[in-house]
Amino acid sequence: MDSLNKFKIPERIEGLGEFAYNLWWSWHPVARNLFKKIDRSLWKSTEHNPVALLNEIPYHNLVACAQDIEYLRKYDACLEAYKEGLSFQGTWFDKNYHEHLDKLTVYFSLEFALHNSLPLYAGGLGVLAGDYCKEVSDLGIPLIGVGFMYPQGYFHQFISPDGWQNEIYDQLNFKNVAVSRVLAADGKLLTVAVPLDSISIYVSAWKV
Template identity: 40%
Template sequence: METGSKSLPGTQSVSSPPHLPLAPPRLIELSPQNLYDKCTALARNLWWSWHPEVTNMFRELDPIRWRQLDHNPIALLAEFTPERLEARAAELVLYSRINQAYRRLKEYLAGESTWSNVHAGVLGSKPVVYFSAEFGIHESVPIYSGGLGVLSGDHIKSASGLGIPLVAVGLFYDQGYFRQQLDIDGYQHEEYLQSRVEALPIEPALGANGEPVTVQIDTRSGPLFAKVWKMSVGRVSLYLLDSDVEGNKPDDRE
């Protein structure tokens, strides 16, 4: 006995179309806000700074403003709406690159097959604390002035790559290094620029109670209070002490 659809004399059998979802997942994934959120997540972890393909992706969004904003993706994205970002990404065919970069970052942060886990698993329960007066991670985060900062920055980037459970602690400088110019007579002139917290990849460090952390440091001249900023450098958390806190002496707040 044959199986299959049958039709009455004089009629045609019509196959029912398969059910079509109202909103394909791909359209949801590439919505303007979702695309913007992915770019923001990439910009807020300095993992991008040692991956040229991600750096180039940000630069291509607006090469002129990228240069004028000192290669700062957070400051650049602040000038985009989700809709404008989507239009620019469509124009440059950046969808797949943004999704790939975001996926790579998530896989990197969740990865367990690191050098540390394989060769030094005991460190997992004994994190290393790394103190430095300055950390040079990238020029868009001006909290360093020379070689010491660059060396410290390279150390925590390497620790991130190796998966070493390292916690970095340093100082927050709201002016950071200065820009220098030479006049016609060869004399140097310095210009200190004020950093805008909202344009930096930092956020308040939160305690177990969910409140921003403030620490007290005992000095010869009395107690000094500091709020704490958190910066993500790949797998490593960098905590920066900021003495610009109400209650400190004016000199201590500078």
């Protein structure tokens, strides 16, 4: 994988960079609070987006966190919970279907509402898919979701002075969202040819 960011983070809390790129943080308050405590106002202005926050935060703020005993206690607890959550050990699926841990379920959806910082959804379909992904993660079910990487996300509506509804489309800034480019074995950007009648469409892959 190749993320678009190389954060400058003190070694003691360097796991924040990995947290930011794994949306596990979005439904675990202990992880969200770590980012919020770095800079509450910036956390709010970035709309609770840890990738954007780490891109903008002054380094000395992170140094202060790395020297704060209470912050480090919460960081270590979060790191332990994070590693446990990724291990599959002791999960519902591990306890009941351990022999199937090597099998993978693939979930196809046009939308995935995982967090508002990654606007790959517009409504109920995405919310349902996102909830499924979060639940199977907590249950320890091996699953991968496959969908589209929309470059604009959803639009924002407003009413013009003359009473007409208008839309604003925000272009997705890939440097400020939790996505990584998938690379081939040779280190180059992975592309897959999808045949369509007499032509082929080439698709690049991104990992959320």
